Amino acid sequence: MLKKIIISLMLVLFVCNFSFSADEFTLLREERIGALRIDLSEREVKKAIQCRLKRGPDELWGADGAYHQKWEYAGCGITLGMVSETKGASKSVDSITLVSPGNLSTKRGIRIGSTEQEVMEAYKPYWNEEDSKSFKIFVAGSIYGGLMFDFKNGKVSRIFLGAAAE
Numbered sequence: 001m002l003k004k005i006i007i008s009l010m011l012v013l014f015v016c017n018f019s020f021s022a023d024e025f026t027l028l029r030e031e032r033i034g035a036l037r038i039d040l041s042e043r044e045v046k047k048a049i050q051c052r053l054k055r056g057p058d059e060l061w062g063a064d065g066a067y068h069q070k071w072e073y074a075g076c077g078i079t080l081g082m083v084s085e086t087k088g089a090s091k092s093v094d095s096i097t098l099v100s101p102g103n104l105s106t107k108r109g110i111r112i113g114s115t116e117q118e119v120m121e122a123y124k125p126y127w128n129e130e131d132s133k134s135f136k137i138f139v140a141g142s143i144y145g146g147l148m149f150d151f152k153n154g155k156v157s158r159i160f161l162g163a164a165a166e
Helices: 002-021 026-029 042-048 116-126
Strands: 069-072 080-082 092-099 137-142 145-152 153-164
Touching: 002 092, 026 137, 026 145, 042 080, 116 137, 116 145
Parallel strands: none
Antiparallel strands: 069 080, 080 092, 092 153, 137 145, 145 153
């Protein structure tokens, strides 16, 4: 009887642990850079960013069959990857890049100019050690959907939220 209880308990713990760790994209869905987040609608983006917009061409990507467009807000240091199912349709955010002079911060308070140590303290639970390179890039989550910090002289020089690889 005790053996059956122990086996049942181990099975429950295994299933629970698997369900918590199986979703490597949790950070991607929950993270914010200022008011910006993945899947934010075009309308919400226009409310959130007051800088001048320069749009790139609307391009069909074979990898996902969707239409992608780059929205650059150079005065704010923000570049958004925008996506829609059909050409010219309303889009949503599929990636966010922040560089100087951007002054937004992540949910955990990391911004352009933060130190590598501050990034490590804030995002250690999500640290992808395999894809990170000390003094160059810190990957939180996955390169297939996560948060990446580039460093120059030990300080954050670029923040990227999205998929850096397919």
